[in-house]
Amino acid sequence: MPPLLQVKGVSKRFGPVQALDNVSFSLDAGEILGIVGENGAGKSTLIKILGGAYHPDAGEILLDGRQVTIESPEDGLNLGFAVIYQELSLVPELSVAENLFLGHLPTGILGSVDRKVLLERSAALLERIQLDVNPTQRVSLLRIDARQLIEVGKALSRDVRILIMDEPTSSLNEKEIAHLFAVVRSLRETGVAIIYISHYLEEVFALCDRVMVLRDGQEVGIRDVQDWTPAEIVRAMVDRSIEDFYPKATVQPGAEVLTLRNLSLTGRVENASFTVREGEIVGLAGLPGSGINEVMQMVAGILEPTSGEMTLLGQPYTPTSPRAAIARQVGYLPEDRKEKGLFLEFSIEKNVVVSILDRLSTWGVLHLRTMAGVARDAMKTYRIKAPGVKTPVKDLSGGNQQKVLLARVGQVAPRLQVMNDPTRGIDVGAKVEVYERIGEYVQQGGAVLLLSSELPELIGICDRIIVFRDGRQMADIPRNEFSQDLIMTYAAGTADANNGGMP
Amino acid sequence: MSTTTSTAKTPRERMGELWRRGGVLIALIILSGVFALLSPRFLTINNWLNVLLQTATIGVVAIGMTFVIVTAGIDLSVGSVVALSGMVAAVAMRAGASGPVGILVALVTGGLVGLFNGISITRLGVTPFIATLATLAMGRGLTLAISSGQTIFDFPPSFTFIGDGKIASIPMPVIILLLAFLIAHFVLSRTVFGHNVYAVGGNREAAHLAGINTTRTEMLVYVIAGVLAGLSGIILTGRLDAALPTSATGLELNAIAAVVIGGASLFGGKGTMLGTLLGALTIGVLANGLNLLNVSPFWTQFIQGAVIFLAVLNDSLNQRKKH
Numbered sequence: 001m002p003p004l005l006q007v008k009g010v011s012k013r014f015g016p017v018q019a020l021d022n023v024s025f026s027l028d029a030g031e032i033l034g035i036v037g038e039n040g041a042g043k044s045t046l047i048k049i050l051g052g053a054y055h056p057d058a059g060e061i062l063l064d065g066r067q068v069t070i071e072s073p074e075d076g077l078n079l080g081f082a083v084i085y086q087e088l089s090l091v092p093e094l095s096v097a098e099n100l101f102l103g104h105l106p107t108g109i110l111g112s113v114d115r116k117v118l119l120e121r122s123a124a125l126l127e128r129i130q131l132d133v134n135p136t137q138r139v140s141l142l143r144i145d146a147r148q149l150i151e152v153g154k155a156l157s158r159d160v161r162i163l164i165m166d167e168p169t170s171s172l173n174e175k176e177i178a179h180l181f182a183v184v185r186s187l188r189e190t191g192v193a194i195i196y197i198s199h200y201l202e203e204v205f206a207l208c209d210r211v212m213v214l215r216d217g218q219e220v221g222i223r224d225v226q227d228w229t230p231a232e233i234v235r236a237m238v239d240r241s242i243e244d245f246y247p248k249a250t251v252q253p254g255a256e257v258l259t260l261r262n263l264s265l266t267g268r269v270e271n272a273s274f275t276v277r278e279g280e281i282v283g284l285a286g287l288p289g290s291g292i293n294e295v296m297q298m299v300a301g302i303l304e305p306t307s308g309e310m311t312l313l314g315q316p317y318t319p320t321s322p323r324a325a326i327a328r329q330v331g332y333l334p335e336d337r338k339e340k341g342l343f344l345e346f347s348i349e350k351n352v353v354v355s356i357l358d359r360l361s362t363w364g365v366l367h368l369r370t371m372a373g374v375a376r377d378a379m380k381t382y383r384i385k386a387p388g389v390k391t392p393v394k395d396l397s398g399g400n401q402q403k404v405l406l407a408r409v410g411q412v413a414p415r416l417q418v419m420n421d422p423t424r425g426i427d428v429g430a431k432v433e434v435y436e437r438i439g440e441y442v443q444q445g446g447a448v449l450l451l452s453s454e455l456p457e458l459i460g461i462c463d464r465i466i467v468f469r470d471g472r473q474m475a476d477i478p479r480n481e482f483s484q485d486l487i488m489t490y491a492a493g494t495a496d497a498n499n500g501g502m503p
Numbered sequence: 504m505s506t507t508t509s510t511a512k513t514p515r516e517r518m519g520e521l522w523r524r525g526g527v528l529i530a531l532i533i534l535s536g537v538f539a540l541l542s543p544r545f546l547t548i549n550n551w552l553n554v555l556l557q558t559a560t561i562g563v564v565a566i567g568m569t570f571v572i573v574t575a576g577i578d579l580s581v582g583s584v585v586a587l588s589g590m591v592a593a594v595a596m597r598a599g600a601s602g603p604v605g606i607l608v609a610l611v612t613g614g615l616v617g618l619f620n621g622i623s624i625t626r627l628g629v630t631p632f633i634a635t636l637a638t639l640a641m642g643r644g645l646t647l648a649i650s651s652g653q654t655i656f657d658f659p660p661s662f663t664f665i666g667d668g669k670i671a672s673i674p675m676p677v678i679i680l681l682l683a684f685l686i687a688h689f690v691l692s693r694t695v696f697g698h699n700v701y702a703v704g705g706n707r708e709a710a711h712l713a714g715i716n717t718t719r720t721e722m723l724v725y726v727i728a729g730v731l732a733g734l735s736g737i738i739l740t741g742r743l744d745a746a747l748p749t750s751a752t753g754l755e756l757n758a759i760a761a762v763v764i765g766g767a768s769l770f771g772g773k774g775t776m777l778g779t780l781l782g783a784l785t786i787g788v789l790a791n792g793l794n795l796l797n798v799s800p801f802w803t804q805f806i807q808g809a810v811i812f813l814a815v816l817n818d819s820l821n822q823r824k825k826h
Contacts, residue, residue, distance in 0.1 A: 302712070326714035334712050341712070343705035345772055354702055355713045357695040364694045408713065 002065030004029045004193050005162055010059030012045050019045040021217040022059070027162065032184065032194040034208030034225070036201065038237055038427035041214040043197050047164050050195070051083035052076035063161075080161030084151045084168060092140035097122035099139050100153050121157070129153045129183050145176035152183060163187065164195040169203060170425055173288035181207055199425060200454070201230050213237055238429045245432060246460030249439035253463070254278030256314070257416050257447040258299065258330075263308035268294045270471045271308065276416065281438065281448045283462035285455065285487050291471040293420070296451050300332035300418045301325030313415065326355055331413030333405055335420035335451075337398075341405045344394040348386055349375035351393050351404050355412045378407035382437055399430020406437055417441065418449045423457060435461050455484055467491050526817060527765055527781045531788065538792035545795055552674060558787035559676035560585070560735045562780065564754060565761040566687045567731035569779045570724045572762050573691070575704040575771025576631040578725060580620060581732040582754035583642030586747070588612040589736035590646045592662070593655040593746035602661025609740075610733040616642060617729020621722035639755070647748045655746045666741025676738045683731065688776035700724060704771025760807075761786055764814040785810065 003026040012020040020042045027033050037043050048054040050061070052070040060067050063079060070076045076083070090099050097118050098105065106121065108114035122135035129149045139147060148168055155163050165184075169177045184194060184207065198204050204211055205225060212222040213236040221228075221236045234245060256275050263272040269291040276282045284292040297303040299310065301319030310317040312328055319325035322332060334340035343351055352375045353360060360371050375389040382403045386396055393401055402422065409417050422438070423431040438448055438461065452458050458465055459482045467475045467490040474490040538545040564581050571578045592600075592609035600608065616638055623634040668675040691697040699720045702710040711717050735754075740746045765782030767774025789810060793803045 300712075322712050323714040323716055332712060334709075339706075340708050343702060343709060343772065346701070346705055350698065350701070354698070354710070354715070357698055361695045364696060366693055366695060366698065368693070412714070 002062070003027060004064065006062040006065070007050075008060050008062065010046070010049060010056045010061070012049065012054060012056050018217050020049070020056070023214070023217070023219045024059075025212055025219065025222055027193045027195065029161070029191045029193050030188050031210065032188055032196055032208045034196050034198065034204040034211040035214060036198060036204055036211065036233060036237060037214035038429055041237070042217040043214055044166065045217075046214070047083055047166055047195065047197065050076065050081055050162070050164055052081070053083075077158055080159060081164065082155030082158060082160040082162070083164040084148075084155065084166065086167050086170065088147055088151055090139050090147055090150060090154075093138065095136050095138055096126070096133055096142070096150060097135035099150055100125055100135075100157050102154065104158065125153045125157055128156060128186075130179065130186075144171050145173075145179065148172065148176075148180060149183060152180075152187075156187075160192060162193045162195065164197075166197045167199060167425075168196075169198070169200065175288065177203070199427070201233055202454070202456075204233075205230070215239065234428055237427075238432075245428075246457070247432065247436050247439055248461055249443050251279035251442050251463075253280045254445065257312065258317070258449070259311045260295075260299075261309050261311075263295070263298060263305050263310060265291075265294050265298060265303060266306045268471050269298070269305075269468075270473075272468075272473050273308075274466050274473065274476055276447045276449055278415075278445045278447055279442050280463045281442055281450055281461055283458035283465040284449065284451045284468065285458055285465050286468035286491050289470070290468040290491065292451055292468050294471075295468070296332075296418050296420055296449065299325075299449060300330065302332070326412045329413050329415050331355075331409035331417045333409045333417065333419040333422055335424060337401055337405055342393050342401060345392055347390045348379065348384060348393055348396075348404055349389040352378045352389075352407045352411065355408055374411065378411070382407040382410070383433060397427075397430070399426045399433065402426050402430065402434060403437070406434065410437075410441065414444075414446065416447045416449070420451050421453050422450070424453060431457075455487060459484065459487075469493060527778055527785060527814070531781055531785050534785065534788055534792070538788065538795065542792065542795040545792060550791065550795075552677060554784070554787045554791045555677040555680065556674050557791065558783050559674075559680040560739050560751070561754060561757045561761060561786065562680045562783040563683050563731050563735040563738065564728075565758040565765075565779050565783045566683050566776065567728035568755075568758045568762050569687070569765075569767060569774055569776060570691065570700055571631075571728050572759070572767050572769060573700050573704045573771060573774045574721055574724050575707075575769075576624070576721065576724065577635065577759070577769070578617075578620065578728045579632065579635040579755050580616060580638035580642055581728060581735075581758060582751045582756075583639045583646065584613050584616050584729055584732035585736040585739060585751035585754055586749070587616065587642045587646045587736070588733035589740035589746045589750065590650050590655070590748060592737065593658065593740060594649055596658050596662060597655060602659035602664075605658065605662045606665065606737055609737045610730055613729040613731070613733020613736065614726050615729070616732075617726040618722070620729065621725035624725065625718045625721045643752075650746070650748045652748055654748070656744060658741070658744060662737070663741040663744050666738045667744065676742065679734070679738065683734070684776060684780050691776050696720070696723070701772055704773075706772070757786060758783075760811045760814075764811060782814075 005027040008024050009022050010020055011022055023046065035043050045054060049056050052073045052075050061070065068079055070079065091102065100122050101118060106114045106117040119135050126133065126135060129152050131146060131149045133142065133146060139150065168180060172180065188194060196208055208225050210222065210224050211228055211233065213220050213233060215237060255278050257278055258276040260272050260274055264270050272295050284295060286292040294303055298305045301322045301324050304320060312330065317328060319328065325332065338344060349372060353371050357366065360367055372389055379389060384400050384403045384407065386400060393404055423434050442448060450462060463479050465477045465482065465487060466473060467477065467487055469491055477486065544550055564585065568578060568581065588609040591612045592605040595608045596605040620635050620638055623629045624631050665675055670678060691700065699715050702715055703717050703720050707717055739750060761782035762774065762779050763769065764785055765774065765778030767778065786807060789807055790803060793806065
């Protein structure tokens, strides 16, 4: 019997960019194939070809051994391909049931929607995706994880044979990821083939049967998952060795920069007490709901603590706004660079200097030449790859966008930076560069408070890791005692493995 | 897909970019050329001073509106504020106030309405559209109430000079429009406040986290719009030497149109004062030229609407190209 899907020599070119170059692979029913690669490696192009959004320049696609052409997304659906893109496609104002069967609602006489059949089928589908919601509920009232599952349900409503998921976990927490994985595994049992695109190697190892690595549009390795090691995958993705992956600068810690004493936020954080010194990178680890986000936001002036105190360089520190924190030279790097960090339409220059305009002006009048100079220096220091300081940040890659944010925070905060997941959703090469910049910063006497959704990252670059559970500080672990098991023991209360970003 | 921004542009792309950057200027030049060919009176200095004079009231209001729209806000109350501030000044002067005091009263009235808008938007969380729709109605009602619906005439020359006077044979409203434009252009492009205005409109959450006082910035923007509407009220009242309770009805829509024709986006973060000035001139030239050609005022209104449609269409096509 031929494999369910065969892709043979598919190529696609956009102007000067060879996005896909002679890529071939096959996929069996009931198999999960992971596809990894840096941004621009060709992952998105490949799934858009399978989904019918793009047409390949060369190559063929065989389904059950017969050649097919996918002219449009509608064709793709009819052939059994369903793509779940990163941007969800649900209609928030419609009910769960209507979303599940959008485009092919069961109809009764005169073409009116048959609500009874709709609700029955919806209930069955919801059971399949293990989601306990009322089918008549409006989607706008649901959380993001439920919406993600409804996207899966929507695909299932059309007799999907090949389900393609593009970075489905980027806005889910660990528990929600575990749920999604359970659903995906149960689909595999029923013979659905799954193509799973992810930035997170932990997820790929936890879920996939085989893994394909793309680099510069070419397939550079496809093996069963047990024949890969994470190091080998990274090497294949970036063509560089893993030893340099977590560059760790050794810095002798200096004077106390930030001290928390019994810092609390009613119902969310209880008595957080720790110190960050010059030259130190202190990590915050914890599961969602542990309170680490709130601790960061209190230090950054976004949330006001209900009790307890902070000192900064020996002086009392009570920031009431991000502006007040910045006035004390405490910088905050937000977790969602597009929503909370960047002005996408503005130039690199404007994005870099936005927090220090007061310093670059006299009586409110800006020194334009100084601004451009600061931005040019920052582009050099942070190795931002762009034609010039006037380039809009929306034209940059994710990694370079993140470096623009780092540069901004670097301008305001020579002493302390609070970083919320600084490498989220950027490719491996850019991650290494971010670690290098953080290393340089602490070598110059800066201090960093770091939150990350990836435990290996914390273990890789931190000097100490402070673990929270249910709003309480559980442990303050020095680098020589770091291990995933120990941290998870404190974070979860047990050492049980977890499929999410924190294995 | 990573696409490089440094790749050479085709002539067609270059034309596209030129159109995006200078579209309103090109449109204004073409429009003027057509009118110049069709009417010998169009290209005279007198006619151009007339165009500028007609543009002044809308132009001054549109300058304030630009600040508001760049923050992704909108101010529908400005037409009412023009009438109200003129009327309050008129009532004050009839009660014996001097011309300069009348001017001050009008500006303060405008500023206070702007402050009220700013407070309800930033502190009370009312959306700009609704908040200023309410002040539009309240302002007009107040104007009718304090004047008992009557027109008030006859003001001191020191007041009417603003709308009716000339310096070196240039009408005062034209001088005020150009001065207001130069100052506003400087503020928006060269000051910390101006950059904060763009930042608030570009991404409010990011602006807050980057340490910008978003509340103060937004508040100020509505106060500026109010004060400039007050200034426009002085010009209008002075030029007519009369305060009409129904004057400037619908002016807010022309002001918004000028800003949008000038290339600002109603989604915020984008727009320039030069664009707004050219946008206001486009509306003025259109009205003037069609008038010279004896086109019926009904059709003039239709054609103005069509021009606004084309400007907005151009903007949304550019937006779509980006995604």
